[in-house]
Amino acid sequence: MPTTVLGLLGVLLCALAVSSEVTPQTDFNIERVAGKWYLIGFATNAEWFVTRKAHMKMGIAMLTPTNEGDLEMAYSSLKSDGTCWKMNHLAQKSDVPGIFSFRSDRWETENQxxxxxxxxxxxxxxxxxxxxxxxxxxxxxxxxxxxSH
Structure with a gap:
């Protein structure tokens, strides 16, 4: 991936953290997001991130669309002690393509x-x-x- 694209996306990551105007990809195609994705960057306003970022490893997300149009998400990453950390969520589709919601029992959060x-x-x-x-x-x-597809 060209570094210019990464640079622009880095700016966008930070801009999104303070923006309330967030809209999904136009003509979002859920079938095309299927497969393995590598986490290469993130930004957050959560306090926990500040204390843990030094110990966090980049992870992998396996995205699997369901027949109903929902999105199964399986996350895995390597913890600092060398063990594997895993988490699964079923993100349910909304009326707007590209917007999903799910509950995390582990963190007791509702997520959009x-x-x-x-x-x-x-x-x-x-x-x-x-x-x-x-x-x-x-x-x-x-x-x-x-x-590649």
Whole structure:
């Protein structure tokens, strides 16, 4: 991936963290996001990130569309002690293509996820608003993709 694209996406990651105007990719195609994606960057306004970022490893997300149009998400990453960390969510579609919602029992959060920008052969930029006990935080993730369609 050209470094100029990564640079622009880095700026976009930070801009999204303070923006309330987040819209999904036009003509979003759920079938084309299927497969393995590598987390290559993220930005958040959550306090936990500040204390943990030094120990965090980049992870992998396996995205699998369901027949109903929802999105199965399987995350895995290597923890600092060398063990594998895994988490699964079923993101349910909304009335707007590219916007999904899911609950995380592990973190006790309600999440709205928007696939903001995706070039299906290179990258996906995903904006998630996590709400817990009436308080919301924003998490933006940039995924890179090495497989071709």
């Amino acid at each position: 996820m928007t696939i903001v920008d995706v070039n299906y052969d290179e990258f996906a930029l995903i904006h998630t608003v996590k709400t817990k006990a009436g308080s919301s935080t924003v998490l933006n993730k940039l995924y890179g993709n090495t497989h």
